[in-house]
Amino acid sequence: MLASASLLAETVKDREGAVRADKAKMESHARWLYNDIDSAFAEAQRTGKPVLVVLRCVPCLGCAGIDGAVMDSPELDSLLDQFVCVRIINANALDLERFQFDYDLSFSAILCNADGTIYGRYGSWRHQKDPAEKSVAGFKATLDAALLLHGGYPGNRPNLAGKQPVAIPFQSPLDIPLIKNHQNPYGRELDWQGNVVKSCVHCHQIGDGLKAAYRDRREVIPLRLIYPMPSPETIGLTLAPDRTAQVEEVAPDSPAAAAGFRRGDTLVGVDGQWLISEADLAWALHNAGDTDSLEFEVNRSGSTGKLTVELAEGWRMQSDIGRRVGTWPMRGMVGGGMKLEDLSDEERDRKKIDRDSLALHITHVGKFNKHGVARKNGFREGDILVEVDGLTERMTESQYFGQLLQRHPGPATLDAVVLRNGKRVELKFAMQ
Numbered sequence: 098m099l100a101s102a103s104l105l106a107e108t109v110k111d112r113e114g115a116v117r118a119d120k121a122k123m124e125s126h127a128r129w130l131y132n133d134i135d136s137a138f139a140e141a142q143r144t145g146k147p148v149l150v151v152l153r154c155v156p157c158l159g160c161a162g163i164d165g166a167v168m169d170s171p172e173l174d175s176l177l178d179q180f181v182c183v184r185i186i187n188a189n190a191l192d193l194e195r196f197q198f199d200y201d202l203s204f205s206a207i208l209c210n211a212d213g214t215i216y217g218r219y220g221s222w223r224h225q226k227d228p229a230e231k232s233v234a235g236f237k238a239t240l241d242a243a244l245l246l247h248g249g250y251p252g253n254r255p256n257l258a259g260k261q262p263v264a265i266p267f268q269s270p271l272d273i274p275l276i277k278n279h280q281n282p283y284g285r286e287l288d289w290q291g292n293v294v295k296s297c298v299h300c301h302q303i304g305d306g307l308k309a310a311y312r313d314r315r316e317v318i319p320l321r322l323i324y325p326m327p328s329p330e331t332i333g334l335t336l337a338p339d340r341t342a343q344v345e346e347v348a349p350d351s352p353a354a355a356a357g358f359r360r361g362d363t364l365v366g367v368d369g370q371w372l373i374s375e376a377d378l379a380w381a382l383h384n385a386g387d388t389d390s391l392e393f394e395v396n397r398s399g400s401t402g403k404l405t406v407e408l409a410e411g412w413r414m415q416s417d418i419g420r421r422v423g424t425w426p427m428r429g430m431v432g433g434g435m436k437l438e439d440l441s442d443e444e445r446d447r448k449k450i451d452r453d454s455l456a457l458h459i460t461h462v463g464k465f466n467k468h469g470v471a472r473k474n475g476f477r478e479g480d481i482l483v484e485v486d487g488l489t490e491r492m493t494e495s496q497y498f499g500q501l502l503q504r505h506p507g508p509a510t511l512d513a514v515v516l517r518n519g520k521r522v523e524l525k526f527a528m529q
Contacts, residue, residue, distance in 0.1 A: 193268060295499065344361060439491070512526065
């Protein structure tokens with residue numbers, strides 16, 4: 098978790114120094130237990146308090162603002178005093194049967210009972226995209242809501258059942274083949290006497306490893322792993338950043354619009370499970386079926402009602418995964434190391450490309466290992482991919498990952514066509 102491989106996840110210059118400075122500051126902190134899950138749950142059993150687990154990638158600048166605010170903001174003091182707070186900065190020995198969250202975020206939180214029952218999750222892509230974003234209003238609202246759930250526990254257990262971890266084939270990251278077979282084997286503990294950063298299992302490696310395990314077995318990767326923890330925007334909802342789950346905008350012609358959502362609606366629950374954050378909704382979407390219907394309990398102007406969202410086949414592919422760290426390994430799997438962007442309507446008109454046709458602008462071509470295969474096959478920055486494996490209809494980069502990974506569960510060489518300086522060039526496209 099200490100460092101990200103993504104070109105989009107900018108890190109501090111001295112990553113090693115940042116990690117050691119964080120340890121020096123936090124390991125004797127009066128409130129925060131440092132890298133010690135067992136002590137946190139033991140203290141929660143003793144005191145009757147709920148547990149707040151913060152998982153943080155220290156050197157990553159994404160979420161640095163909210164991380165500092167949560168650790169040091171006076172406005173949260175009275176709330177945090179009501180929790181047993183623990184800070185986890187590496188995923189090496191993380192119990193994956195207990196802690197399941199958005200592995201691509203550099204700041205996540207899980208709120209739970211001393212018996213391990215999860216009250217809710219917190220994670221913000223707004224903060225991830227802007228390291229200077231320090232607002233904690235949404236986090237505060239989630240803490241308040243978790244305390245209410247804690248006060249009603251265990252009577253409210255049925256309304257929390259859907260938030261609990263799901264079956265997973267690996268108990269810890271060290272059991273995942275991609276991590277277990279790493280050229281420099283990881284241990285359960287960080288190497289504080291050596292290179293700390295290199296000894297750390299990054300959170301995103303968990304998601305990478307889960308996908309790679311399917312690929313290694315030549316099995317189709319489930320769409321929920323390709324498009325993990327879908328944002329509410331995937332179904333047409335934008336939620337207010339300072340509330341638990343209040344609708345700020347409804348996208349026209351979206352599943353949410355068809356269901357009848359309106360600006361200002363508060364999402365109380367989905368399929369009987371209470372929501373206390375945007376991440377809670379992402380978790381519900383993550384575990385929904387590839388075709389499904391979700392019943393929302395909605396408060397509108399003081400009255401409570403039900404709205405049903407219909408999820409049609411392919412709904413997950415509307416999720417934008419372009420900024421995710423976990424997308425980079427898929428760029429090696431699909432195409433051999435290219436980053437693509439769907440051409441805008443204006444660019445299509447200028448280049449005389451049909452608005453309904455495939456036109457993915459190649460903005461980056463890798464140079465090394467699996468990410469250098471596209472370059473070896475003749476692809477160049479500036480090319481426009483207009484056909485691959487017979488696919489010619491318009492789609493985003495995110496959608497094309499799902500299409501091709503579903504078609505080809507193992508290595509394959511596909512026919513592709515790019516436009517280069519206005520001329521069609523036929524190339525071989527790698528599935529690895």
